[in-house]
Amino acid sequence: MNDWVNTIATPGNISILTSISWEMRNSSGIKELYFVRWGASDKNTTPLYYNPENGHITQYVGGPQFSSGSLYCMYSQLDNNQWDWVQWRPCNDTIDSKSKESPTYWNVNWETSEGGLISDYQGNFLRVTTRGSNWGVVYTAKPDFVMTDTTHSPTSLFAVDKSLLDWTRYTASNLGKTGLYCPASGNQKNTLYKKPVRTLPPNFQLTEAWIKRLYNIANTNLDLTTFHGACGTCMLHSLQMLAELQEYYSQGPLLNGGYFFDTAPNTDPFISFERRYPLLDKLLTNVIQLLGPDEATLRMLAIVSTVTMLPRYNWSPSSELTTRTEIRSHLRSLINSTFGSIWLVYMILRHPDGTNTGHAVPILNTSKGMVVIPTNTGLTFNQFKKFLEPTLSPDQVIRNLEERSESTLTELVTTMQLGQVYQNPLDTMISNRDCTGEGEDRRGTGQYPISASVNQCTTTGGRCTL
Structure with a gap:
C-alpha cells in the first residue's frame, strides 16, 4: 500500500470543466447571458470540458438520438469557405502529435476576466449570431471576413469560467518562469x-x-x-x-x-x-x-x-x-x-x-x-x-x-x-517536472504543462490530486 501511495501517478488527462457564454441586449436594453451548447445556446449553464493538450472542447450528450453519455467535440469545418457553422461530432479525447493541426483544436489562451476570443487550429474566430433564425448557433469565420460580417449582429466575444482562466494564467507563468512554487505545496492557504x-x-x-x-x-x-x-x-x-x-x-x-x-x-x-x-x-x-x-x-x-x-x-x-x-x-x-x-x-x-x-x-x-x-x-x-x-x-x-x-x-x-x-489555486495543486526555473519566485519549465509532466503535487512527493 505504501508503494502505491508514494507512486507519482500521471493523471489520465487535464481536462477542465467550464462553460462558454456570450452577452446580448434584449428588446428592453438589458444584458442577458447565454451559454453555448451542442447546436444552440440557451440560458441554462452548459457544462463543457476543455483539454489543453489537444484543444478539444467537448460536451457529454444524451438522449434517444445519441449513445448514452456520448462525448461530442466541437468541430470547425471552415475549409476554404469564408465562414461555416460549427459541428459537434462524436469523438474520443486522445492526444497525439498532430492534435494542434486538427479541426477539433481550439485556442483559449486569450480569454480574460472581461471575456476574450476563441480561435480554431487555423486562427479563424469562433462567433455567434445574436439575431435571426439561426440565433445562438456558433460558427467560425476567417479574420478578413469578420471585418464585414455584420448580418444578424454576430459577436466574437465569449467568456469562460474562472477555472479555465486559472489554467491559462498557470500556463503563462510556466512559459515565462514566473511561478511562485516548485514543487507545489498542496496547501494553498498556508503557502499563500x-x-x-x-x-x-x-x-x-x-x-x-x-x-x-x-x-x-x-x-x-x-x-x-x-x-x-x-x-x-x-x-x-x-x-x-x-x-x-x-x-x-x-x-x-x-x-x-x-x-x-x-x-x-x-x-x-x-x-x-x-x-x-x-x-x-x-x-x-x-x-x-x-x-x-x-x-x-x-x-x-x-x-x-x-x-x-x-x-x-x-x-x-x-x-x-x-x-x-x-x-x-x-x-x-x-x-x-x-x-x-x-x-x-x-x-x-x-x-x-x-x-x-x-x-x-x-x-x-x-x-x-x-x-x-x-x-x-x-x-x-x-x-x-x-x-x-x-x-x-x-x-x-x-x-x-x-x-x-x-x-x-x-x-x-x-x-x-x-x-x-493573484491567488491561483493551481499554483499549489500542480507541479511540473523540472520546474526549478530561474530560482526563487521564478519557477517554471518554459514549456506547456502536459499530463506527462504533471507528476508531483506535494512537498513530499506522491500522487497528483487533479
Missing part, C-alpha cells in the same frame, strides 16, 4: 499567506540606483521599433520595469541581466527575450492573428498581453478615455490614490504629420507626486532623470506622457493598476 505582499511601500522613492536601472532598460533598443504581436519595445520595457520594481524594491535594482530580457544599449530586447522564453514569445507574436479586428480593441490586446506576461498579479484595467476632460479627471484620481501604486499606461499619440501610434509606459504614484517613466527612448541619462521628476499636476502628467514633444495624447486606451498576488 507566507508570501510577501507584492505592492510598493508608500514611502518608496526612485533612488539614483533605480533611475540608472530604469534608464538601462529604456535604452535597450534600436532606432527601428520592433513588434512581437501586440507587444512592442515600449510595452516590453514597461513590463520589465514593473516586474523588477515589484520583485527587487526591497533589495535594490539588478546591475545586469533582466527579468524578461538582458539590458544592453543599441540592442533589440526581443532577441534576448525570445532566446530565454521562446514559447511565451511565440504566444505574444500570435496575438494579433488570434484577437482580430472587431470586439478585440486595443484595450483587449493590452489586457491579454499584460496578464500573459505577468500572470501572477491581479490587474485592474480602467475604461477607455477619449476626451481631455476624461483623461485629466482620471489622472487626478490616480494622483490622489495610495502612495506606492503603479500602473501600466497604454495610450494613443497623434504626431504632427497626422499619424497615430500606440505607446506604453509605467507610471508610479509617490508621496512627492506622479512619476512617468519613459520607455524605448533615445534620451541621455540626464534627460531621462529630468523626466522622472514627480508632479501633482494632471496637465504636467499629460505633457510627460506626450514625452514633452509635439505629439498629442488623444486616448488613454487603459491604465492597468498592478495589484496583489
